[in-house]
Amino acid sequence: MISLTSPVKTRAHGWPAGGKLLALCVVSVVLFAVPDLMFQFAAAMSVVLLYALPGRVFLRHGLRRIWPLWPFVVVLLVWHVFTDAWAEGVVIALRMLTAVALANLVTMTTSLQAMMDVVSWLLRPFARFGVNVRAIELAAAMVIRFTPVLGEKGTALALAWRARSRRPAGWRVIVPFMVLALDDAGHVSEALRARGGIEMDKKS
Amino acid sequence: MNSEHNVVQIALFTALIAALGLVPQLTLAFGVPITAQSLGIMLCGTVLGARRGGLAALLFIGLVALGLPLLAGGRGGLGVFTSPTAGFALGFPVAAFATGWVMERLSGVTVVLAAGIAAVLGGVVVLYAFGISGMAIVLGRSLTEAALLVTAFIPGDAVKAVLAGIITAALYRARPHSVFSRS
Amino acid sequence: MSDCQGVGIHVKSPFMSDISPLLRLDVVDLRIDGRDVLRGITCVSDARRIAVLGRNGSGKTTLARVMAGLKAPTGGTVHIAGVDVARDRRGALGAVGILFQNPDHQIIFPTVGEELSFGLSQMGMTKVAVTDRVEQVLAQFGKSAWHDAAIYQLSQGQRQLVCLMAILAMAPKVIILDEPFAGLDIPTMMHLSRVLESTDAALVHITHDPRIVAHYDHVLWIEGGAVQMQGAAAEVAPAFEAAMTELGKRDDLSDIAG
């Protein structure tokens, strides 16, 4: 499974993930607290600079990731021009773009494993209250396993359909597809149990 | 039902929401996609019930936050939670939970109908409440103004609620034990 | 008429122009993900009992899919009873049926009755005709009680039988069997052999057990996606068995099941 971590290695890849996340939280709060045009403009420019530092490829990659926001920008600007409050519109649009770009920046420079480690660390205190951290980690791994497997099962089912039908499989395979997936879940859980499962530490 | 099965079932539905993100989406003029993923949210509740369904959607949102491109159109990462659709994303787990909660209360009604009603209440009413709030905050608009924007989703989501009803009933027929909201 | 050649060499028989042969593979190639899974497989035959032998991973299942028209070859053509199965799906339905190696990959519906009905109604049969035919096939196997049985409650071997019944019900001209006996017990195997022997359809039987197909008309031995040898069973099957036993005696497994 592909994650959204950038293949272009930056210095920020090496920084501790926890620190990056904390910084992101603080900056986002400040962004939403200061509705000043010049401040928002400066913040936006700083983020563009951050994206430009690792080079062109990284910048282009980053810009592409915030591109889907353009309709919101258009709606905001049109709306505020109509209500004769364009400055407010620009502040809101800039703030939105900056906040998303910054968050994306953290995602792009942090590996999936590093993120998972932060989550495990955050969850550790909750283990005492019955949160099964191992189960959560395993569930995450399972999702990564299931997503392509579901695709594969879908293909197999479509083949089975095609083998006995002249029409291609349409929406009617949704239910058999889910049935197959449910059965698969049964088998996987049994396979998991056969190799220790997730309850081993709880003496049952 | 052992705990392995529990975890695997939850992971399976998380993957299912992700897989539904591969169904081609249609992005409306103001930037929120019409997505099959909200059907996935409804099914989490109608099939798995409140607790498990909510956890499946929570796991989904968690993995998106970690940077997996599981949202419709291959989006993901922390940026999702500061964008105008953040309310919907954060509302997914609550909506799935609410759907399941309603489903579990309607044990006297036929599965199709119960699942349909639960999907409307959880997957539409509750989800929209979150989505509207999120848009209002990020776009700096009033709730009424934001609410106006989401009316565009109502026809699509009505169809999805009906589908959720039909699919849940069919699953209940094929694998009665797997429809936890009923067992 | 049974006229098959080795890799890439294909001499057209003079009889072939008027009536199309049951099975006709013309230099079939298949590339998946940049890997040549099938390489230049050519086979023209009218034999009623054809066997495909080969080791694990040699390409038998892939060949079966191509022969059933489920996968279009990246090179060459496949005709079954004159039908270009990859293109003409309507024609293919009456020409060829396939029993998948893994029953779970074949079964679409939750109950036995629905599973058996599906293919028939896809062929355009009326509802009444479908019901009759399903009952008839179930009765033939002494399994009338299975009509409403939930498939998830059946054992592996029982599912295999369901798959086979579903195909026999459709009565195609050629039936491709991908290791049909692998999970079956002795009585069921004996009975199935008899059923298959008596069926009008021509059989393409995929297996890695040469003894099962010793009496077949034509044997195709596949190795690494290409034809290693083909011809009469009396000749090919023993050669295959000898080669396999020889391989199995080696201690070094580096090239086995590879």
Add this chain to the structure above:
Amino acid sequence: MSDCQGVGIHVKSPFMSDISPLLRLDVVDLRIDGRDVLRGITCVSDARRIAVLGRNGSGKTTLARVMAGLKAPTGGTVHIAGVDVARDRRGALGAVGILFQNPDHQIIFPTVGEELSFGLSQMGMTKVAVTDRVEQVLAQFGKSAWHDAAIYQLSQGQRQLVCLMAILAMAPKVIILDEPFAGLDIPTMMHLSRVLESTDAALVHITHDPRIVAHYDHVLWIEGGAVQMQGAAAEVAPAFEAAMTELGKRDDLSDIAG
């Protein structure tokens, strides 16, 4: 010590009190959905090669699951090497490993390396030890190149081998094999037989082919979820084969395959 009784009758041997036998089933019952799938199965044995014979649907796979502790019996108890496998899952991990009938039901992870590593890390091995052990097992089968191979690209038989390697890596005291040879070719089968023969683990081999297990120490013949006969292979296997062949000859299949 090998001391097994028929349905429901269980005489405790005087030797059994001090050391627990490898396999010990005490009047095991299993009811699923109001159906008695296993009925009063009793077997106490220290034999190193145990076979379970039976027809399709007789309950072999279900018994395997119960023996592996994956399903708790609704009546009676199961102990493997002294471990109550249904309750003590950690203990069960070192006591018993199971090879599922369908490899797709067993494989959890997308690549061969991950699949082999999982069970080992579940046993509490360090990362380095896991890596070493995985490489060692792959090398033993001449399959070092498979480490990063994607499972979905492997053929059915190749997947089966992956499953077996995953279990052998964990080195449990007893290995339950649910029709391990069903999809394998002759060379791989011969090699696997040798590997299994040389393994220190005791084997419980489920099959419907009596010839494969003719030299085993103890054979359990299951019919309709209950013990039909058990004892030395020389006695039980031929009886089973004769009964099966007899059944297969009948034309009326109403009581065949379940």
